[in-house]
Amino acid sequence: MKTNYNLYEYEDRLHKEGYEFIAGCDEAGRGPLYGPVVAACCVLPKDFKLEGLTDSKQLTEKKREKYIDYIKEHAISYGIGIVDAKEIDEINIYNASRKAMLLALEEVRKNIKVDYLLTDAMPVDIDIPSLPIIKGDAKSITIAAASVIAKVTRDRMMLEVDEKYPMYGFKKHKGYPTKAHLEAIQKYGIVEGYRKTYGPVKKILEGNNE
Numbered sequence: 001m002k003t004n005y006n007l008y009e010y011e012d013r014l015h016k017e018g019y020e021f022i023a024g025c026d027e028a029g030r031g032p033l034y035g036p037v038v039a040a041c042c043v044l045p046k047d048f049k050l051e052g053l054t055d056s057k058q059l060t061e062k063k064r065e066k067y068i069d070y071i072k073e074h075a076i077s078y079g080i081g082i083v084d085a086k087e088i089d090e091i092n093i094y095n096a097s098r099k100a101m102l103l104a105l106e107e108v109r110k111n112i113k114v115d116y117l118l119t120d121a122m123p124v125d126i127d128i129p130s131l132p133i134i135k136g137d138a139k140s141i142t143i144a145a146a147s148v149i150a151k152v153t154r155d156r157m158m159l160e161v162d163e164k165y166p167m168y169g170f171k172k173h174k175g176y177p178t179k180a181h182l183e184a185i186q187k188y189g190i191v192e193g194y195r196k197t198y199g200p201v202k203k204i205l206e207g208n209n210e
Contacts, residue, residue: 005139007141007144010140011118022043022117023043026150028154029175032176034194036082037097038150039150040080040148040150041101041105042076042108042142042146043075044142048145050141053144055138079110081100089195098124102124105124114128116131118130119131120135158174158175190205
């Protein structure tokens, strides 16, 4: 899939300004009713190229699975941060997403000294220069790579959940509030891992308490 953006614009400019290790960070799973929010952070070589890479949501599952192996193999470093449903309920999804990103960044910083951080629209309070980019996963090669890692990692987690609770259909909807998913939770109720502060889940819980 071609993009209208130059995916290397931000990284090229920052490299010219003297920044060596530029990290990109993105998350997956802000909207689902079930499961964690997963963030990924990665630093790519200056000469990294991957034809067709863009925002993971615009890629087919088959392409994401193909791309993630290439990204992990060629990245200078990458990290993953996970915040579970219980903590999402406690601190809200915005703060949970930010925490997951910082956890992912810390994993990368264990291996290399990150000079600059690019994020997909998420401002973070850190001790290095950073830039939140609106639709960053479609404008920055590094954020796009991180988006693939985050999305595939979370999807694989949902496939494991599907094996445990096949009647909910996690293999298809990955925890998002599809019609089939909403019908399943109406029929089978809530199991551990649901985000209890999310509307449809909260409604069912309140109904059970009446």
